[in-house]
Amino acid sequence: MRTIEPIARMDLAFSLFCLGHRFNAQVAQVSRWVSRTGDGHLYLLLGVSVWLF
Numbered sequence: 001m002r003t004i005e006p007i008a009r010m011d012l013a014f015s016l017f018c019l020g021h022r023f024n025a026q027v028a029q030v031s032r033w034v035s036r037t038g039d040g041h042l043y044l045l046l047g048v049s050v051w052l053f
Contacts, residue, residue, distance in 0.1 A: 018031035 015031070015035060019028060019035065
């Protein structure tokens with residue numbers, strides 16, 4: 001599990017930077033949307049879509 005820790009730290013730092021970006025509201029908005037796709041809703045939608053097709 002230690003091999004993924006640097007990647008997780010870098011991901012967290014980059015996410016916090018993008019989500020708190022004050023200079024460009026569009027970057028912050030897109031970053032929030034991308035972050036929300038990891039909450040599980042997208043996975044459910046993809047799974048149902050694959051099952052239907």
